[in-house]
Amino acid sequence: MKKNKQWYLILIGVFCIQTIYVACSVKRSDRGFSKIQKYSNTVLAEQYKKALLSTNNDVFVPFTYLSSDSHTIKYRLLSPAKVKSGESYPLVLVLHSSGQIGADNVSQLGVLAKLWATPGVREKYPAYVIAPQFPTRSSNYVSLNGSNILTSSPDSSLNSVLRLIDSLKEVLPVDKRKIYVIGFSMGASTAINSVSLRPDLFAAAVSISGIPEFKAIATLAKTPVWFIHGNADTENPITSDSLLYTQLQLKHAKEIRYWEINQLEHTIYPPLFMEHLIPQWLFRHKKQENQLLYAPHLQAHTCQHLNLKANDVFIKPNKYSYLFHRR
DSSP states (O other): OHHHHHHHHHHHHHHHHHHHHHHHHOOOOSSEEEEEOOOOOHHHHHHHHHHHHTSOGGGSEEEEEEOTTSOEEEEEEEOOSSOOTTOOEEEEEEEOOGGGOSSSSSTTOOHHHHGGGSHHHHHHSOOEEEEEEOSSOSEEEEESTTSSOEEEEEOTHHHHHHHHHHHHHHHSOEEEEEEEEEEETHHHHHHHHHHHHOTTTOSEEEEESOOOOSTTHHHHTTSOEEEEEETTOSSSOTHHHHHHHHHHHHTTOSSEEEEEETTOOSSOOTHHHHSSHHHHHHTTOOOOGGGOOOOHHHHTTSSOSBOOOTTOTTSOSSTTGGGBOBO
8 A cells, every 4th residue: 555655646747747748848839850868867757767667467367369360368457447338449459579578477567568558647548558568579670772771570479469459359348449559669660561561550650769660651651650769879870760751751741740859879868658648649549441451361260269257347248258368
């Protein structure tokens, strides 16, 4: 109880300070290029990060998905705190970096996932949050046409995760116009790969310090994407995102937002998890009904993995209820 009280006090204090800081220092344009100064209060950021990561993992329920191509994907599911009958909710896919590759179904619960479990975000931006854990790299990097620019391509396991999302949006009360994907590092690369593979599925994406792909520029130009990258990043150099942004501008992409963080290395810009910047931006975007694609070839085999208890509030008592397996 004492630990929870301290956690809330830290969050409340940081929220008040951070609201003032962000309002004064961050350009809030929904689109286009902005150069942002590096966040200077590293002590405050670390305190907030520590408090955020102390969120109980059990609020994210563990599951295992076995896809039709025999890929096993472990994942965690956070549901809205209150699911109201007759209402539908956004779905947010949170993709982890290479340091969280594994099979413990815990390591992937970093700050981008646990952000959605904070009381303020969960109340104001209720959503189903899916945090899968990849057993191997979900995105791989090579040189772009022999240059010093890196490009990415997805691993086959990403297809399994996309099938999982196709499954969940059919059995949960998900607003199909509001499905989003976010990630950091390898997860950011995979987020861009996801939009390239399934532009029909995602209403918007947030990519933090990733390596994009360049094979589907025209497709990416049609989806709102927010790129955030530090210009001191030596692990995933900013040059790839900068080139992609330039090419997207040439395609007259209207919904691209690009933040270059001055002197930031390969890490998440703290205001992204200390404030509500990500949910605020994502939830402003939604697909039109005519942009949604019904994919019966996917739905024939995607709902074969879950077996939730009858009293689980987010599962409708229908023919799909036998498809979930809690682990």
